[in-house]
Amino acid sequence: MQHRLQDSQWWRPERLRQAQFEQLKALLRHAAATIPFYAERLQQAGFHRGMVLDEASWSQLPVLTRPEVQAAGNKLLSKDLPEHHGRRHEIRTSGSTGQPVRIVTSDLAQTWFRAVGLREALWQQRDFSGFFAVIRKFERSDMALPPDGEDLPRWGDQRTYPFPTGKAARLSLLASVAQQADWLMRKNPHYLLTYPSNLAALAQYCGDAGMRPSNLRQVLSIAELLPPETRTLVRETWGVSIADVYSCKEIGYLALQCPARENHLHVQSETVLLEVLDEQGRACRPGEVGRVVVTPLFNFAMPLLRYAVGDYAKVGALCDCGRGLPVLEQVQGRVRNMLTTPDGGRYWPSFGSRRFREIAPIRQHQFVQKSLQRLQGRLAVERPLTPEEETTLRAHILTRLPIPFEIDFVYVDEIPISAAGKLENFISEIDNPPPR
Ligand SMILES: [Zn+2]
Structure with a gap:
């Protein structure tokens, strides 16, 4: 085959x-x-x-x-x-x-x-003797829990990799970003596989903390769309490229x-x-x-x-x-991840999130379209933002949007993961967008 x-x-x-x-x-x-x-x-x-x-x-x-x-x-x-x-x-x-x-x-x-899974590894010239780390959601909530996750003798099953491989380790996405970063530094793998939304949060955290796993050669991105800015972030933070899979x-x-x-x-x-x-x-x-x-x-x-x-x-x-x-x-993204403007226009929005950390100590964010005029920004922060920081953040976001939406901020401990195990940066609650 x-x-x-x-x-x-x-x-x-x-x-x-x-x-x-x-x-x-x-x-x-x-x-x-x-x-x-x-x-x-x-x-x-x-x-x-x-x-x-x-x-x-x-x-x-x-x-x-x-x-x-x-x-x-x-x-x-x-x-x-x-x-x-x-x-x-x-x-x-x-x-x-x-x-x-x-x-x-x-x-x-x-x-x-x-x-096709093996083809992906061959295309990316992956070194099969390397150490492979995975951070993802598992069906069973008691699997690969933090802080240590689970160590595995080989990458995957014998049928996908019908030859000897290096060791592997996996960690449940129930781990906080800080726990993931700590695990990643301890495991110091050659390859890391995770979801782009999680990857962005993890790379951001590691960048701020100056954490760079020295063996890391490549990151594999699966299951969600990969924003181009996450490639840039990962390259800047860890000096490695991303292999994306749809x-x-x-x-x-x-x-x-x-x-x-x-x-x-x-x-x-x-x-x-x-x-x-x-x-x-x-x-x-x-x-x-x-x-x-x-x-x-x-x-x-x-x-x-x-x-x-x-x-x-x-x-x-x-x-x-x-x-x-x-x-x-x-x-x-999916339709539910599209922003709708009052004239019926639809966009995959970008909020300029790479600058967020320069403005305020924001760990995670998620925007929700509540109406044709209003967005809610959910922020997980290290401390509440000052009114000046909120104003600067709002002004920055507005430069990225097609129309001047009203933006409210709410503070949350953690951005919840969707039923599909994804951290969505944008969700529309508009049921029936106006026809174009
Ligand atoms: Zn090509």
């Missing part, structure tokens, strides 16, 4: 597309034959036996939304999984709004997932950072058909932003045909590294 991936990354886009559509045909035949939900959906979209499956016909299939998947439940399951796909596995996602989605996948799909829990890896260009994410076309669609449902061109719609090519246990993962991404041009895998230049 890894040999196949080594080879196919250099295929031209047309050849990759052709291979994807071959696999897609097999997936559609299987879905139509074994899942009444899809048989009906495909028929309604004009699909029939013997038709030519091409871009035009494929685009007629409606996008499958998360609420549809939740409502359909077991109706999306295939009763007849081909034997060589192995056993079924269940994945439960907590969902960013706490509404879980249940996904069933197979041994075969998981094997491809692990192969994934979602329901499906796994969607795109991996290019080994040659850090602002390019290469879609993992061998395992997933990823489309970026505009509001009319047309494919976006390079430079355009649209919603991400994916079809995992090897999950025959519960096919997801044109599933909208809820993210938006900017399409990039073909990469000059020579890989034919399509490029995403930036993956942007």
Whole structure:
């Protein structure tokens, strides 16, 4: 499988597309034959036996939304999984709004997932004898607790890394930022994997405290969108770069950072058909932003045909590294992380947070849009801000926003983590934004 991936990354886009559509045909035949939900959906979209499956016909299939998947439940399951796909596995996602989605996948799909995981390490030329540290949320709340976390004899399971690796350690995200920094200094790993929001808080803390783990070579960012300013922060604080991965829990890896260009994410076309669609449902061109719609090519246990993962991404041009895998230049947040202006404009807001520490002792922040005019700034601080500091902070934030919002500050001990285990810097509470 890894040999196949080594080879196919250099295929031209047309050849990759052709291979994807071959696999897609097999997936559609299987879905139509074994899942009444899809048989009906495909028929309604004009699909029939013997038709030519091409871009035009494929685009007629409606996008499958998360609420549809939740409502359909077991109706999306295939009763007849081909034997060589192995056993079924269940994945439960907590969902960013706490509404879980249940996904069933197979041994075969998981094997491809692990192969892409290994590809990521190979692309980034990771030294497998190094020490690998992970700070993340765990399903069980009693796992890898601070102050010491948990030590592990190797990086991951034998199937992902089918060769000897160095040691690893993991720490639960229940650890405070100070506990994480202390743990990181004691473990002094070569690699650190965590979520971008946590990474920003941790790097900020370490920068202020002058803490630099001397062995650290690279940071891996997963599960959330990585703001460019976090790359700068990590480079300035620890002198290392970030390897970013675009994934979602329901499906796994969607795109991996290019080994040659850090602002390019290469879609993992061998395992997933990823489309970026505009509001009319047309494919976006390079430079355009649209919603991400994916079809995992090897999950025959519960096919997801044109599933909208809820993210938006900017399409990039073909990469000059020579890989034919399509490029995403930036993956942007979910709709609930978009700021809405009174004229209906929508933005992924930036608050200029890199300057916050220069203005006042702010450890963490989160902004919440309460109305079309008003934002609430939740701040976790070392001491309450003076009125002058609040005024300076407000003025600084306003220079970054498209309109002069009213901003109130409230003080909290800690910014809560969302149901999906994420620390979101911005949340909109606007239910129905005005039409554009
Ligand atoms: Zn590239």
